[in-house]
Amino acid sequence: MTATGDADLSVVAAALGDRGRARMVLAVTDGRALPASTLAGEAGVSAATASAHLRRLVDAGVLRAEQHGRFRYFRLAGPEVADLVEALGRVSPPQPVRSLKEGTRAHALRLARACYDHVAGRLGVALTDALLDAGHLVGGDGADSGRRDGDRLPGLDVVDYSLSADGRTVLTGLDVAVPDAAPVRCCVDWTEQRHHVAGPLGRALLTTMTDRGWVRPARRSRALTVTDEGRTALVDALGLVWPPPHGPDRVPGERTALSRA
Template sequence: MKAGTDLAQIASLVGDPARANMLAALMGGTALTASELAVEAGVTLPTASAHLSRLTEGGLLRMARQGRHRYYALSDHQVAGMLESIMGVAAALGPRKVLPGPRDTAMREARICYDHLAGEAGVAMFDAFAGRGFLTIDGGDVSLTEKGAGFFCDFGLDIEAMRRKRRPMCRSCLDWSVRRSHLAGSLGAGMLDRFIALNWVRRKKDSRIIRFTPPGRTAFDKLLREA
């Protein structure tokens, strides 16, 4: 089978407007029910169930049962990365929109991309870490340096546990709003988890928006200056 055939199959799954809205809703990293995704897609529950079956069979979603409910989530970080990249292309090549409102501004500033920090804050963090030599960037490959390992261990991350995971330690993810890269992989997810544990950031309810607490914003900016 030619590679283009596989590409066409994935593109057909993502390309339907209702399914695209469902996938975008799951970019927050949380699992949602069919009823919740039907609302996001603007379709009836039976139609949503049919779409979800196709997405699950196609490998883009995973389903888990809990009591009477079925919960759907993106199958893994690779799917999330693919969707973020598509959003970047759409933002760059799509029709020009009117000036975005406050909600769009908040999404650009800081948001969750599956399980890591994205938006202007995520890009700034990635640039700061690379600039101080904590990360090396070779084309599309990102690697953690020994200097970086020491820094992140001091910040409270278990680097050795991350190295034992099958997931890449760190990788770049094209940010659709800034159109530059932010930090993904185990390291990117670990940093966001640490920010939440330190109460530097809070997630806006029912949204991908990440809001910094006032002390958290100060600490984050200091971290980037001293990184």
């Protein structure tokens, strides 16, 4: 048996330390597999440079490569990498917006996006708040107060959430494949600084919302577009507030007037 020391954080940190490589990783945090040519465009680099970047990310265990016919596609190595990216996003400064196109894209990502296999952004937080307000989800108020709980910092597992019996009935009635496991995993949304549902239930919710046409993935980003049908269904079936308020505007436990505007 080969003895090993502490985790070498420098390997992953160095792999993510280049802005082009970081942009490649962000492009696939919705769980998609993208070809090298698309990722080169995301990073704004040549094909040769993209190839070197991707090799570095694969070697560091951040991405994995898949062969589809003559082409290689790249996706996140696993959900733990998505968790890492979300955690880094919480402490990283925002990228400057230099054009209307970049501003539109940034707004779309903050409104609704796929975080590996679940809904994030204002939509993900609003969905979690609606489940909490209705008593379908219990165990917390969705907030990440930033305060210590003993020796633990608020994060992925500090608050224990669970699905109530009524919540299970309501979601099953919407064809959500509710997992058998009692605990519901939530993680802190990097743009809203509040919890959104993740884990198996988060994956099941996104699957249903996509299958029913309530949300539609963007072609060239991880943003999600909420359709008119989806907006109506989420408001009527789950009491979702629309438009979803920003994190600082949300008072836990206080309902906001519904709007179809």
